[in-house]
Structures are given as structure tokens and as C-alpha cells.
Amino acid sequence: MEQRLFAGDTSLNVGLAEVSDTEWQDLIADDAPIPEEQAAEASYMRRRRGLLKRALSQLTTCERVIVRARRLDKDRVRQIENEALNKRRAALGRPSGGPLGGQRGRRAALAAG
Numbered sequence: 629m630e631q632r633l634f635a636g637d638t639s640l641n642v643g644l645a646e647v648s649d650t651e652w653q654d655l656i657a658d659d660a661p662i663p664e665e666q667a668a669e670a671s672y673m674r675r676r677r678g679l680l681k682r683a684l685s686q687l688t689t690c691e692r693v694i695v696r697a698r699r700l701d702k703d704r705v706r707q708i709e710n711e712a713l714n715k716r717r718a719a720l721g722r723p724s725g726g727p728l729g730g731q732r733g734r735r736a737a738l739a740a741g
Contacts, residue, residue, distance in 0.1 A: 640653035661669070684692055697705055 644650045
């Protein structure tokens with residue numbers, strides 16, 4: 629180990645053998661996709677986006693909104709839904725009852741009354 633630490637640096641362009649064109653750098657694994665795979669993936673994604681765009685164009689505006697909302701995290705969708713329900717309740721003059729709607733508020737009013 630000590631010999632490795634104190635040895636001089638060696639280029640990766642050095643050949644492995646005198647009679648071979650192979651260099652050390654040729655043996656380093658590259659996990660990146662090759663250009664052909666990148667081109668195929670890009671082509672696939674373009675086609676997929678086109679199909680999705682065409683499918684979405686067949687939906688009504690309401691249906692498109694719902695489909696796009698489903699791409700959000702479920703917790704975020706639930707949060708947006710609760711905010712919308714609370715705004716609706718506030719506009720109607722009802723107390724905010726949390727995720728159960730106005731039920732909790734009505735129960736409290738009945739119990740107190």
C-alpha cells in the first residue's frame with residue numbers, strides 16, 4: 629500500500645503492452661449510454677410526448693385538469709383539495725371543518741346548542 633501512495637503518477641494513456649493498442653483508459657467502465665441509445669431514447673420520448681399530447685387534446689378541459697393534477701404527489705393533491713374546500717366554505721359562511729367538511733363544525737354546534 630505504501631508503495632502505491634508514494635509511487636509517481638501514471639497516465640491513463642499509457643499502453644498496456646508494447647504490442648497492443650489498448651490503453652489503461654480503455655479498461656475504465658463508462659455507465660453512460662452510448663450515442664445510439666441516447667438517440668433512441670430521445671426519439672422514443674418525442675413519440676411518447678406526441679401521443680400523450682394527442683390523447684390529452686381529446687379530453688374536455690375538466691378532464692385535462694384532473695389528469696394533470698394526478699401527476700402531482702397525492703399529498704399535494706389532497707392539500708390543494710382541502711384549500712379549495714375551505715375557500716368554498718368561507719364563501720358560503722360555514723366554519724372550516726377540516727378534511728371531513730363541515731361535519732365537525734355542525735356536530736360542535738349541535739352539542740353546544
